[in-house]
Amino acid sequence: MLEVNDVSKTFFAGTVNERVALDDVSLQLPSGDFVTVIGSNGAGKSTLLNIAAGKLLPETGRVIIGDRDVTKLADHQRAKYIGRVFQDPMAGSSPNMTIEENLAIAYERGRRRGFRIGVTNKKRELFAEELKSLELGLENRLKAKVGLLSGGQRQALSLLMATFSEPEVLMLDEHTAALDPQRAELVSRLTTEIVERHKLTTLMVTHNMEQALRLGNRLIMMHEGRILFDLNEERKSRMTVKGLLQEFENVKGETLNDDRAMLQ
Numbered sequence: 610m611l612e613v614n615d616v617s618k619t620f621f622a623g624t625v626n627e628r629v630a631l632d633d634v635s636l637q638l639p640s641g642d643f644v645t646v647i648g649s650n651g652a653g654k655s656t657l658l659n660i661a662a663g664k665l666l667p668e669t670g671r672v673i674i675g676d677r678d679v680t681k682l683a684d685h686q687r688a689k690y691i692g693r694v695f696q697d698p699m700a701g702s703s704p705n706m707t708i709e710e711n712l713a714i715a716y717e718r719g720r721r722r723g724f725r726i727g728v729t730n731k732k733r734e735l736f737a738e739e740l741k742s743l744e745l746g747l748e749n750r751l752k753a754k755v756g757l758l759s760g761g762q763r764q765a766l767s768l769l770m771a772t773f774s775e776p777e778v779l780m781l782d783e784h785t786a787a788l789d790p791q792r793a794e795l796v797s798r799l800t801t802e803i804v805e806r807h808k809l810t811t812l813m814v815t816h817n818m819e820q821a822l823r824l825g826n827r828l829i830m831m832h833e834g835r836i837l838f839d840l841n842e843e844r845k846s847r848m849t850v851k852g853l854l855q856e857f858e859n860v861k862g863e864t865l866n867d868d869r870a871m872l873q
């Protein structure tokens with residue numbers, strides 16, 4: 610369960626560069642909700658995730674994960690509750706370490722305690738089994754350096770690492786955007802599978818409206834630091850890309866002016 614209550618964030622407050630990134634935003638995700646987040650550049654999507662993850666502190670409001678108020682916890686203190694995957698495939702893993710060493714680090718994070726650092730045969734077996742589910746043949750390359758993997762393979766590995774400790778919240782920030790369409794499709798499919806398998810509460814930011822409609826059970830659109838609309842499963846299942854643009858127009862009284870959004 611994730612709750613963001615009445616959160617505001619302004620960058621460079623009181624200067625000519627003042628930017629209101631989030632304007633009194635509230636969002637509640639019950640356990641198991643998989644929410645896709647769309648919205649134009651600068652809408653506040655990444656800021657919302659950064660505040661939920663503790664990377665940024667809000668000026669007002671609270672963040673609750675499970676039954677804990679984590680508002681004042683630094684990012685490393687709440688990292689055990691959160692799995693994150695970013696747009697950059699290079700960001701989620703260490704290139705100079707092997708696949709199994711990267712997995713071992715991810716494994717130590719979070720709830721599973723009592724295991725020694727390092728790769729034991731028992732862990733190696735588990736890693737191979739988990740990697741097999743990606744269907745990329747990585748289970749046969751446990752000792753390969755991660756820097757040798759393709760962007761898509763690396764992003765799939767990041768996804769596995771982010772979900773290894775079954776975090777209470779999974780946050781994905783445009784994690785398929787840097788991949789070619791085929792790899793993006795693969796990582797999309799893996800996302801659905803992993804989220805379903807672990808019943809993860811998930812927030813996924815994407816600029817791809819078609820992907821936002823296809824994945825998850827709920828969709829929100831952000832604009833200028835606010836949530837413009839929030840579609841439940843039933844409304845989402847009947848929604849189209851054209852419908853989303855229309856909905857934006859209905860709420861804002863203007864057409865959505867975002868090149869990346871219009872291209873989808």
Ligand SMILES: Nc1ncnc2c1ncn2[C@@H]1O[C@H](COP(=O)(O)OP(=O)(O)OP(=O)(O)O)[C@@H](O)[C@H]1O
Nearest residue numbers: 620628629630648649650651652653654655656657
């Ligand atoms: N660290 C920062 N310092 C200053 N301004 C920032 C910072 N992070 C975000 N902003 C500003 O806050 C606003 C919201 O940015 P944010 O990155 O959350 O948007 P976004 O919806 O993720 O956009 P995009 O689709 O381009 O990733 C923007 O005006 C941005 O310039």
Ligand SMILES: [Mg+2]
Nearest residue numbers: 654655656782
């Ligand atoms: Mg962003």
